[in-house]
Amino acid sequence: MRKPWAGLGLDLHLELSAGPGVRAGLEDALREAVRSGRLPPGTRLPSSRALAADLGLARGTVSQTYEQLVAEGYLTSRPGSGTCVAVLPGPVPEPARAEPVTRPPRRAGSESLETIGFDLRPGLPDLSSFPRAGWLAATRRVLGSAPNAAFGYGPWQGHLELRETLAEYLGRARGVVTTPERVVVCAGFGQALAQVGMVLHHEDARVVGVEEPFLPEYVRDLRRAGFGVRPIPVDDEGLRVAELAATPADAMLVTPAHQYPLGVTLSPRRRADLVAWADRTGGLIIEDDYDGEFRYDRQPVGALQGLHPDRIIYGGTTSKSLAPGLRLAWLALPARHADALRALGADADPAVSVIDQLVLADLIRSGELDRHLRRARLRYRRRRDRVATALAADLPDLRLSGIAAGLQTVILLPEDGPSEAEVVASVNGRGVAIDGVSGYYASPGRSPRGLVLGYATPAEHGFEPALRALVTALIPLYR
């Protein structure tokens, strides 16, 4: 049903359907109203009880919606002053389509499997769950229907059909505000980062901030591309934006939904601070939304990009949602950067097979990707819960870092126990491959003691034995 919403004294029109769609629709309407300026900054919203009554919705639906938008930075909430519209950096052009946000961030790594007993290193989804039958069926549909011309060189930024599909999907699933003209299909996140580097050079950016801890490969790639790199510390609220502001960084590479590898989420306050930093300094934000589809405890937080699409370059990939071997990634860029890339790469060939592009578009449009993600989310959630339960039962001094999301967590080790290197060696000695977290820091002195646990890496049948082997290896160290 379509009904006008008068509850906010605004002329909001929403497509409302039964079930969870109601909440998503409400969220989206509010998000859009904030973005467009129809709800000006500082506007105090009605109480959740009043708005629920007004709209004929359950109160819980409205209060969850408010919480979600506070987490995403569209609203603010302080005890005693109710819920207000946050200060966003000016009205933003409407997206091609605006649809309900559904989920949060993902990550590229470059670990590869070796034949060891158990592999709990991060960077990989469960490769045994790759939807082979779904991929084959989509390939059959694509090869049966694609026009001959699709097999030619094609546009440098990717086939229009995939870009249209991605623009719609990213809007719906991640709250990304973009259009097909601003989407670029890339051969993996590494190539995406190389394209970002071209944009940064074009804008005379010289120094890029990265969160510490970080993926070492990205720092290496940024340095190779000629940038100075400044590690900025991360705490329980995510990136410490105040420390970023004290550096000469022209751009900031950030994983807001699920920090890699710690797994913390950028807090609403820090989201606002980071966007304000970009606005004040003219800095660029590069959002690496590497595992955005995976959050287990609540509805995912939408992409940071939606808060300021004009200063945030959004990047995503299928490396965690499907498989890294596909080498499929994308950018959603501010219009001027898409234009700059177009000019810099004029006539350049695209990097990704048109068959793969059309297969991905088919998987998204047919709902197959959503079905796959629902299954994967359940599986990974169970695994993370099992890790937590096992530690609580046998290793009460150890705790997990970050939120219930993504494909990895960090097991924080007591500072008065054995050193990280000793623990890693001992665990490896039991046939379990695992990383220490200190390797993700520029200065190991700033690192906590911890193990980065990639709980998605084993195949389903191998997870429980791998966890058992890990726990068995740790117990003698913490008794």
Added chain:
Amino acid sequence: MRKPWAGLGLDLHLELSAGPGVRAGLEDALREAVRSGRLPPGTRLPSSRALAADLGLARGTVSQTYEQLVAEGYLTSRPGSGTCVAVLPGPVPEPARAEPVTRPPRRAGSESLETIGFDLRPGLPDLSSFPRAGWLAATRRVLGSAPNAAFGYGPWQGHLELRETLAEYLGRARGVVTTPERVVVCAGFGQALAQVGMVLHHEDARVVGVEEPFLPEYVRDLRRAGFGVRPIPVDDEGLRVAELAATPADAMLVTPAHQYPLGVTLSPRRRADLVAWADRTGGLIIEDDYDGEFRYDRQPVGALQGLHPDRIIYGGTTSKSLAPGLRLAWLALPARHADALRALGADADPAVSVIDQLVLADLIRSGELDRHLRRARLRYRRRRDRVATALAADLPDLRLSGIAAGLQTVILLPEDGPSEAEVVASVNGRGVAIDGVSGYYASPGRSPRGLVLGYATPAEHGFEPALRALVTALIPLYR
């Protein structure tokens, strides 16, 4: 049957099978004997009659073999002095496998189809003949058999299975001497050229020679990569190596099998000169074997690379043999350059989907690619013949440049007729898209008048009407 060859006073052992394989086997044995130094430079070979009698072969088989190896630069032949072993740059390590050479070069372009009446611009194969059913069947086999680990990040230079298959295929089909460790799988020839650029920078190369006429995109890419570019003229024997030697070029990008776009073949003498240039100056040769699978008048000339695998970087793609939309290409590099690339790109992710890599490997191993190429060769050969016949019948003042090979030719226009621009405008006015050749020259003053005719571009049913429209447009200009 396996039999020792005593005919040359050498201990040659050959795998000889019935049919055309006998000649291929003889060719390969001679090639290998020359490369390894077992037949020293200057050695005079027995007459074709004597060797044929010795081996129990038809004389034609031996004389065709000699001709082939003269064309490839392994042997020399002068009236009155018989056939001798050419001077090659020292013994070369044996390839992983040496098998009969079968065919010559291909080319990347970046033309795209538009909805005009007829499209005769070069750069595309007949996209309507892409083997969709074969690709799908191979995808089914790959998805049914690939191990889970294949869907991870994988080695930066490509999946071992494809590299093994390519090393064998390039040896058999193009006479390329390489090993899987020296093959790098790339996302299209553009990315391959970018990797070559990294190697050249690593070797402190600054100036790259290109054949004139050339593909403008390559010159642009080389300049963007920071290289000076020197156009070197091409004549009926291909690249004028003497003019190259007068430049400070550190490397030379060349299309020996079928010059793009003129279609001439690098003559045996020039092949030897070019290799000698590399040896004398330490220069690098980059062989762009863009349409090597397509030769119609005789057996293809093997890749230049086999003459000096230590100074020649070989590049190929599926853009002409299958379709550009696949974005699949490869390099076969000298060992030190493969090592350098490995070091420069250590840990970098590969650029091509593992599914596509394994599908291509399957198409090659199953013989499907060979069958597709046989069909395509027949079709393109008929088309080129039809162009020649039509011109001879209706436009006797016009002639075709180059050899009966590849996917394009140049229609040379009389210098005393209308200007090239007038002819192009007139043909375009009849709804036929076609390029003038002068756009492929750095100095249009050095260009002949001509039309680059991409006769592979139309679908099969559209070729004859396109040719008719072209001829009809040209007749009034040359009557």
